[in-house]
Amino acid sequence: MxxxxxxxxxxxxxxxxxxxxxxxxxxxxxxxxxxxxxxxxxxxxxxxxxxxxxxxxxxxxxxxxxxxxxxxxxxxxxxxxxxxxxxxxxxxxSYMYQKDLLLPWKNIIDNVALPLVIKGINKKDSRKEVEPYFEIFGLKGYEKKYPHQLSGGMRQRAAFLRTYMFSRxxxxxxxxxxxxxxxxxxxxxxxxxxxxxxxxxxxxxxxxxxxxxxxxxxxxxxxxxxxxxxxxxxxxxxxxxxxxxxxxxxxxxxxxxxxxxxxxxxx
Amino acid sequence: MRKLQNTEGSKDREANEKPGNWKVNFNKNANMIKQTVDKSISMVFLILLLILWQIISSVGSIPKYILPSPLDVGITFVKVLPDLKDHLLTTLWEAIVGIVISIIVSFVLAVLMDSIAFFKKAIYPILILSQTIPIIALAPLFIIWFGFGLIPKILVVTLVCFFPIVVSFVDGMDSVDSDLLNLMKSMKASKLMVFRHIKLPAAIVSFFSGLRIAMTYSVMGAVIGEWLGGEKGLGVYMMRVKHSYSLDKFFAAIIVIVVLSMLLFKLISLIEYFCMPWKKVKAR
Incomplete structure (x- = not known):
């Protein structure tokens, strides 16, 4: 070698x-x-x-x-x-950890949109921007759920999408x-x-x-x-x-x- | 018993509606029955104690001006309730104003302590120290300084209540996962963003547990303040009837205080429930 x-x-x-x-x-x-x-x-x-x-x-x-x-x-x-x-x-x-670090008080769509909100985009627009990605990431239908309602695998998917939303x-x-x-x-x-x-x-x-x-x-x-x-x-x-x-x-x-x-x- | 029968009945009904789910429903209902039974245990015990108390007083070894029987207290309670209304409202007002001031003071202190490490080091030990001062010893001072009006009572309530609130606030902010803070930092989130989206909601969760404790203290604080003098309030009333040895009226006032504290406690739980929508939904 x-x-x-x-x-x-x-x-x-x-x-x-x-x-x-x-x-x-x-x-x-x-x-x-x-x-x-x-x-x-x-x-x-x-x-x-x-x-x-x-x-x-x-x-x-x-x-x-x-x-x-x-x-x-x-x-x-x-x-x-x-x-x-x-x-x-x-x-x-963007950085993703082993822990999903989703916020329990935000539903999945707001969790995913958080990086955009931090960048200064307002809540409504940021939601609109992340929405199409739920389909691609296999998270469709989970937008309004809270993190504790999701399985570990689904939570990591959501965390991955959030990571992607920060830096693509x-x-x-x-x-x-x-x-x-x-x-x-x-x-x-x-x-x-x-x-x-x-x-x-x-x-x-x-x-x-x-x-x-x-x-x-x-x-x-x-x-x-x-x-x-x-x-x-x-x-x-x-x-x-x-x-x-x-x-x-x-x-x-x-x-x-x-x-x-x-x-x-x-x- | 009636509750038990009700749950049994609903079990049957649900089982009929969804025959495939009978096991789930059965478990759910078994749980509900268990909860009802658990709750009634303390009720039954309380009633037993009251009966015992009634028996001891009726046997006649204790004079009424030393210890009235529960029945006497009950009758007096119904009789004096209209007189108590004004006193009750005064005490309630003092308690609520005190709580609101405590919340505001705690919020400001907690935010300052969280954002300025030096401030926390300077203030936190003093906060703990302040809790070792017996409030009963302070209350007369407040009366000397502020007279017999509402202010000294509100001050006592505030002093008693703000400590559990501020501690739960600070703990809530401290409990945020350091990885989460790092994640926010890597996203270049401003302090304000971190506060709004992370620290404040995290603190709200523990804030409510502190607030619930404070709420039960608040009525007690107001009553202690009133004991030492005033025109109106449950504490003032208690002192007056005590001086005339009408202990049945004294106990009636205690019942009012207990019920009031419990109602306030329930109110906080209700507000908590509406403030935290994510807790309403069931886990998967």
């Missing part, structure tokens, strides 16, 4: 088509109270691409997201979005399906695959689930344990949209074995 060195050279080499790059994380470093958590991480996200950061729990994946979203400022390095420096600036990309070109998803049971989870994978086909969005995804990563991603970055650095980058060339059958295919299992080998060597 070849390890890709994590210097600028490799990312330049991989980013041949500069125009299509949405988001670039350049050599970020971050330590908390003297402990190095992120050691020189560089990665990029192309237009309409689904990229996963795969690593163990507590490997600093969420810190990377906090830096990209602007909630944290890296000690070194920068975040470039559409060619502009967005280091430490919030309000550009770059979404950061931090283990969004980690709290769901296995069956609901694979169902939501097929659903996500379908929905993403209809949208023009780039997704950066965090997970520790190898199968989830392979099924959903165009590319996977494998992260080392703390301090985090990218130790491998794998391109998943299984054609999209992928269906259920993909998960039992030979190619899928080859990827799985390959990744498992890398991770075994790590920890």
């Amino acid at each position: 070849n390890f890709y060195p994590n210097d600028d050279k490799s990312s330049v080499k991989l980013n041949e088509d500069k125009n299509s790059i949405k988001l670039e994380v350049k050599n970020i470093k971050k330590s908390f109270e003297g402990i190095l958590v992120i050691e020189n991480v560089s990665l990029y996200l192309k237009n309409k691409e689904f990229v996963t950061i795969l690593g163990l729990s507590g490997s600093g994946k969420s810190t990377i997201f906090n830096i990209i979203s602007g909630l944290m400022i890296p000690d070194e390095g920068e975040i470039i979005i559409d060619g502009e420096d967005y280091t430490g600036k919030t309000g550009r990309v 070109d770059i979404m950061l998803l931090d283990e969004p399906f980690g709290g769901l049971d296995a069956i609901t989870r694979s169902r939501i994978h097929y659903w996500l695959m379908e929905v993403l086909e209809k949208l023009e969005t780039s997704v950066l995804f965090i997970t520790h689930d190898i199968e989830e990563a392979i099924f959903l991603s165009n590319r996977i970055y494998i992260l080392s344990d703390k301090p985090a650095k990218v130790i491998d980058e794998i391109i998943i060339d299984i054609p999209r949209p992928r269906t259920k059958d993909v998960t039992t295919s030979v190619r899928f299992n080859e990827f799985k074995k390959h990744i498992l080998n890398i991770m075994d060597r790590l920890y």
Whole structure:
């Protein structure tokens, strides 16, 4: 297995088509109270691409997201979005957590419309704007329901739609399906695959689930344990949209074995 | 018993309407019966206590001016109710004005404490300290400062009530998930937006539990204020009848206070129900 060195050279080499790059994380470093958590991480996200950061729990994946979203400022390095420096600036990309974080006092349509309201659009117009998306996201008929009336899977769908309403070109998803049971989870994978086909969005995804990563991603970055650095980058060339059958295919299992080998060597 | 029969009857009816759902209906009704029984237990116990009290007084070992029997109290209650009306309205007015002032003061304090960390550090310990001061000791001071009018009574009510309200307000705002606040921050939401859409609704939920406690205190606070002097009010009435050893009238006033407090408590639950539409709908 070849390890890709994590210097600028490799990312330049991989980013041949500069125009299509949405988001670039350049050599970020971050330590908390003297402990190095992120050691020189560089990665990029192309237009309409689904990229996963795969690593163990507590490997600093969420810190990377906090830096990209602007909630944290890296000690070194920068975040470039559409060619502009967005280091430490919030309000550009949307962020989704494992918890759905839907507001229990708002019905689904108002929850979903909240990002637009925050942007300053009035309640009525924002409702009108989100309404057509309920069909695409398979949430039709749930507009007037309250979050506690929905199943866990449906709540995550609503949270995903809310995330999409904030930023339609770059979404950061931090283990969004980690709290769901296995069956609901694979169902939501097929659903996500379908929905993403209809949208023009780039997704950066965090997970520790190898199968989830392979099924959903165009590319996977494998992260080392703390301090985090990218130790491998794998391109998943299984054609999209992928269906259920993909998960039992030979190619899928080859990827799985390959990744498992890398991770075994790590920890 | 009648209630029990009613639920039985409705069970049969519903079962007939939807034969496939008989099990669900049966469970629902079994639940309702259980609730009714649970509620009646305390009622039955209370009635037993009253009967016991009645027996002890009728046996005659206790003179009426020391402890009147429940029956005497009941008869007196009906008799003096018209006289009590004015006193009742005065007390109710004091309680409600006191509560409204408490809500306003609590709201301002809670918002300030939530938005300015320094302010919270400075004020919160004083708030707790203020609760250790015996109100009964303060009330005479208020009368010296503000006379025998409504103001000292309203002040007592406010002092008693605002603490549970402000604490529940602040706790409600503190209880907001930090991830949710981060999410709002990542969306670049302004402080005002976060307050309006997140913190205020979150605080409202716990605010009501504080308000319900405060409401039951409010009548008591007003009565304590009135004990120490005044022209009208249930407390004033109680002091007067106590001086003439008409304890049956005294107990009648207590009944009025209990009923009034319970009605106010129910009123808050009702307002709460209408303020939180998301709680009305059943879970899936």
